[in-house]
Amino acid sequence: MARVVVCGAGIAGISTAFHLTRAGITDVVVADPRAPLTLTSDKSTECYRNWWPSEAMIRLMRRSIELLDGYARESGNAFGLNRKGYLYLTADETRLESMVAQARAASHAGAGPLRTHRGKAEAYVAAQGHAFEDSPDGADLFLDAASLRRHFPFLSDRVVGGLHARTAGWLSAQQLGMWLLEQASAAGATFVKAEVVAVEQDGERIKAVAFGDGSRITTAAFVNAAGPHLRRVGGMVGVDLPVESEVHAKAALRDHLGYFPREAPMVIWNDPQQLDWSREESQYLRDEGRADLLGILPPGCHGRPEGGQDSPWALGLWEYHTNVREPTWPIPTDPLYAEVVLRGLARIMPALAPYRDALPETAIDAGYYTKTRENRPLAGPVGPAGSYVCGALSGFGIMAACAVGELVAQGIAGGRLPDWAHWFEMSRYDDPDYVAGLAAITDSGQL
Numbered sequence: 086m087a088r089v090v091v092c093g094a095g096i097a098g099i100s101t102a103f104h105l106t107r108a109g110i111t112d113v114v115v116a117d118p119r120a121p122l123t124l125t126s127d128k129s130t131e132c133y134r135n136w137w138p139s140e141a142m143i144r145l146m147r148r149s150i151e152l153l154d155g156y157a158r159e160s161g162n163a164f165g166l167n168r169k170g171y172l173y174l175t176a177d178e179t180r181l182e183s184m185v186a187q188a189r190a191a192s193h194a195g196a197g198p199l200r201t202h203r204g205k206a207e208a209y210v211a212a213q214g215h216a217f218e219d220s221p222d223g224a225d226l227f228l229d230a231a232s233l234r235r236h237f238p239f240l241s242d243r244v245v246g247g248l249h250a251r252t253a254g255w256l257s258a259q260q261l262g263m264w265l266l267e268q269a270s271a272a273g274a275t276f277v278k279a280e281v282v283a284v285e286q287d288g289e290r291i292k293a294v295a296f297g298d299g300s301r302i303t304t305a306a307f308v309n310a311a312g313p314h315l316r317r318v319g320g321m322v323g324v325d326l327p328v329e330s331e332v333h334a335k336a337a338l339r340d341h342l343g344y345f346p347r348e349a350p351m352v353i354w355n356d357p358q359q360l361d362w363s364r365e366e367s368q369y370l371r372d373e374g375r376a377d378l379l380g381i382l383p384p385g386c387h388g389r390p391e392g393g394q395d396s397p398w399a400l401g402l403w404e405y406h407t408n409v410r411e412p413t414w415p416i417p418t419d420p421l422y423a424e425v426v427l428r429g430l431a432r433i434m435p436a437l438a439p440y441r442d443a444l445p446e447t448a449i450d451a452g453y454y455t456k457t458r459e460n461r462p463l464a465g466p467v468g469p470a471g472s473y474v475c476g477a478l479s480g481f482g483i484m485a486a487c488a489v490g491e492l493v494a495q496g497i498a499g500g501r502l503p504d505w506a507h508w509f510e511m512s513r514y515d516d517p518d519y520v521a522g523l524a525a526i527t528d529s530g531q532l
């Protein structure tokens with residue numbers, strides 16, 4: 086018997102268990118056939134930001150970052166939280182105008198003050214190394230190349246402007262997850278290595294959870310935190326969760342020549358781009374049936390340094406093709422992924438260009454962004470009494486984990502929910518106005 090059974094020991098399930106223990110519910114079992122944090126939660130770029138296009142996501146992320154800051158203080162920053170920010174860039178004056186309009190809208194929706202800079206940008210306050218305290222909130226908007234390149238000299242001279250979102254940065258997701266799990270375990274939660282195969286009901290209430298090894302736990306509360314298997318586990322409580330899964334890959338690049346600026350924030354190229362393949366390379370790509378890489382590729386190539394000042398590693402990501410599929414493993418990835426990402430990054434940071442001719446050592450991993458149509462998570466009650474969901478964390482599960490775990494735990498514990506909690510509950514789809522508004526969402530904030 087357990088007060089709550091959580092299905093899944095990814096960052097969502099672990100955060101839910103942790104926040105349950107903080108809410109005074111310590112009789113919690115977290116079940117997963119895999120070792121904790123090993124399916125999607127160890128594949129992320131480990132970045133976070135409060136800079137989102139909707140008030141709903143801004144409020145969720147603000148709460149999550151507030152909790153992250155608190156846990157960083159409490160743990161002696163066991164998970165290496167920094168506040169280096171996200172730097173969105175463009176080489177196109179028209180895009181800069183829309184960047185300015187979007188920045189004003191995000192600021193107005195609660196993402197913090199907007200400071201604009203031109204020329205020397207003397208009022209700009211740089212990030213403080215690996216510290217996260219006392220950083221400016223909101224964003225710095227650079228309206229010309231001179232101001233940007235004064236503070237970020239490693240950028241291409243094609244860049245005409247950019248936005249540095251400041252309540253943002255990265256952390257170690259593994260260390261965060263393990264710290265939350267250790268705290269939850271110390272408070273009484275237990276982890277069992279088992280697959281949930283059925284959820285039993287007594288009329289309209291949760292009664293018990295059955296496992297693949299034939300064992301069973303009686304419980305009145307069940308949390309579906311199954312990540313890419315959210316929909317399948319949702320079926321066990323008779324609910325069809327409106328999610329689908331997209332492949333997302335990440336390249337770790339061994340920058341053995343030290344070309345990737347170690348002081349860089351997360352750098353994001355907001356423009357579509359066409360890569361500069363040589364004539365021979367273009368012919369080779371055509372011969373290999375890869376003419377898709379010769380055309381204009383979408384915006385969103387991004388990357389950041391990984392590790393400390395002496396680390397040779399950098400990360401690069403770019404979903405130049407969307408691949409929605411039923412989650413299966415191993416996840417198919419493009420054999421040319423690292424090379425394409427590196428070439429994309431070299432357009433932003435020209436110092437990387439020599440790697441086009443001699444690709445450095447690279448490692449690719451991939452996971453699924455399991456997401457709703459509008460790219461907002463599902464966190465709250467769903468289906469029979471005592472059943473909850475904590476998932477659809479798409480490409481923001483590390484940054485949102487603390488807030489969504491807290492929402493679900495508060496719901497189970499009968500605590501007072503914040504006034505924005507309904508934006509993340511499944512019941513939002515019962516509102517015809519909400520559903521009608523989904524078609525109008527053109528920017529989901531996804532990277």
Ligand SMILES: Cc1cc2nc3c(=O)[nH]c(=O)nc-3n(C[C@H](O)[C@H](O)[C@H](O)COP(=O)(O)OP(=O)(O)OC[C@H]3O[C@@H](n4cnc5c(N)ncnc54)[C@H](O)[C@@H]3O)c2cc1C
Nearest residue numbers: 093095096097125126130131132281312452481482483484
């Ligand atoms: C390439 C990439 C980059 C990313 N970058 C970022 C980033 O920079 N910042 C950010 O915030 N997020 C990022 N993300 C997203 C983030 O990694 C995910 O949103 C997050 O890890 C999802 O966590 P989860 O707990 O929902 O799922 P998972 O980590 O997949 O955990 C789900 C767990 O449920 C278990 N499970 C499934 N079915 C059952 C069952 N029947 N019984 C028991 N257990 C079950 C699975 O074994 C698994 O361990 C990125 C993701 C990818 C792929």
